[in-house]
Amino acid sequence: MTTSTRLLARKRFLPLMVTQFFNAFNDNLYKTAVVLFVVYEIYSDEKQETLFSGIASLLFILPFVLFSALAGQLADTHDKAAIIRKVKLCEIGWASLGACGLFMAWQGIAVHSFAIPLLLAVVFLAAVQSAFLGPIKYAILPQHLKKEEVLPGTGLIEAGTYIAILAGTILAGFMIDAIEYAIVFIVLTAFVGYLSSRFVPDAPPHEEQIVHFPLLEPYAAKVRNPVLRWLGYAPVAIADQVVMSWRLVKQTHDNREIWLAIVAISFFWTIGAVLFIQFPPLAKNQLLATPEVASLFLVIFSVGIAVGSVAINTLLKGEVSARYAPVCVVIMGLFLLGFYFISRAWVPNPAQELLPIEEWILEPLAIPISITLLGISTAGGMFVVPLYAFLTTRCAPDAASRTIAANNIVNSLSMVAGSGIAIGMAALGIPVAEQLLLATAMTVISAWLGKLLHNAERDAFNAASPEEQAARS
Numbered sequence: 001m002t003t004s005t006r007l008l009a010r011k012r013f014l015p016l017m018v019t020q021f022f023n024a025f026n027d028n029l030y031k032t033a034v035v036l037f038v039v040y041e042i043y044s045d046e047k048q049e050t051l052f053s054g055i056a057s058l059l060f061i062l063p064f065v066l067f068s069a070l071a072g073q074l075a076d077t078h079d080k081a082a083i084i085r086k087v088k089l090c091e092i093g094w095a096s097l098g099a100c101g102l103f104m105a106w107q108g109i110a111v112h113s114f115a116i117p118l119l120l121a122v123v124f125l126a127a128v129q130s131a132f133l134g135p136i137k138y139a140i141l142p143q144h145l146k147k148e149e150v151l152p153g154t155g156l157i158e159a160g161t162y163i164a165i166l167a168g169t170i171l172a173g174f175m176i177d178a179i180e181y182a183i184v185f186i187v188l189t190a191f192v193g194y195l196s197s198r199f200v201p202d203a204p205p206h207e208e209q210i211v212h213f214p215l216l217e218p219y220a221a222k223v224r225n226p227v228l229r230w231l232g233y234a235p236v237a238i239a240d241q242v243v244m245s246w247r248l249v250k251q252t253h254d255n256r257e258i259w260l261a262i263v264a265i266s267f268f269w270t271i272g273a274v275l276f277i278q279f280p281p282l283a284k285n286q287l288l289a290t291p292e293v294a295s296l297f298l299v300i301f302s303v304g305i306a307v308g309s310v311a312i313n314t315l316l317k318g319e320v321s322a323r324y325a326p327v328c329v330v331i332m333g334l335f336l337l338g339f340y341f342i343s344r345a346w347v348p349n350p351a352q353e354l355l356p357i358e359e360w361i362l363e364p365l366a367i368p369i370s371i372t373l374l375g376i377s378t379a380g381g382m383f384v385v386p387l388y389a390f391l392t393t394r395c396a397p398d399a400a401s402r403t404i405a406a407n408n409i410v411n412s413l414s415m416v417a418g419s420g421i422a423i424g425m426a427a428l429g430i431p432v433a434e435q436l437l438l439a440t441a442m443t444v445i446s447a448w449l450g451k452l453l454h455n456a457e458r459d460a461f462n463a464a465s466p467e468e469q470a471a472r473s
Helices: 003-007 014-042 046-077 080-107 111-139 147-174 176-197 216-222 226-252 256-286 291-316 325-345 366-393 397-427 432-463 466-472
Strands: none
Touching: 003 147, 014 046, 014 080, 014 111, 014 147, 014 176, 014 256, 014 291, 046 080, 046 111, 046 256, 046 397, 080 111, 080 176, 111 147, 111 366, 111 397, 147 176, 147 291, 147 366, 226 256, 226 397, 256 291, 256 325, 256 366, 256 397, 256 432, 291 366, 325 366, 325 432, 366 397, 366 432, 397 432
């Protein structure tokens, strides 16, 4: 029995795995259902479709910039399991609101004036929940797992997350024509996720601390009028988070290994953001396929990341190292180039109709384009998973959540940039297929970052004492 399979039988790991699975499942079921429903059922223009997909992605990323610093502080100063349970309880609320928005859009009730804004607002709320869980899902592992179990545990969490993305994306694609089922599943999953969170073992902080708000505390002390205090609370609180975020990111910059890992992960997800925005309009307008095919693209991408997560753990034999990072991302770039050429060579069906998945898969280039997409995501998973393990094994135990939070902040800013670039290219009228070339070019920079990280890892190992070298091995 391998370390990974043993972990799945442990109460100290399985409830966390299940909770994270349902969290990722529900996020993606909701977000994918919203994007595909609006793209296929409401809009009929490639520019509008890409803009909506980009706006939804931006709203899903923004909370990670605004709240990751607070999430990291709370996770390092409070019981992580207790935070998980409270946050999962809040999921029931946003899931109910999202279900209402989907119902209104489905029934044609105030679609543009209220339903679509509500759907986008709930995308933001779902991301707020994920922003508070983000630092915990990795930082809690060193508290519950042995040292040699951290990398396999990280790989399982990553693989489970992408299998959940896979499941949520599949259901969303097939439920567009029966959106009432998606509405029910979103609310039901929120309840199941909360129940599983009740079994996550306690994870108290290493030492009790107080979370400080440097801008908000002086403000609250000076403003006595309760109405003025509440009117001014939100902008000052947001400014506080910006200050905290900046300080948090700055702290990680002192450790070269951690900082380079964060930058490499962030640039990888910039590429991912560009690709995810492109998939629905690419499937609809370039490949003339139904929402199920757009969902299939997201599914294949998620399966590849999961396969890469497990494969790199086997290749490294539990060691936390970035030595394979450069070659993995170069392979990813080659597959991306192949994906571009196949997309350009695609010949639409003579009837110019959207093909259902059972007909689309019979097209001559359907299998090659699916294989190249699987290659892209598998190589990407092999690149990024060891870098997450870096973040929790190269920092002080009492700073793990804040390190993950700093990573989430930089990741989010990078994805905002990637989403902005994709939206800008769509606004300029650049065809979706041509936008793939940008993602291909970006893999060259990712390979360079991976090489820098491996060099920093080697230098740190050589400079360490024999005891520290033994601990790293």
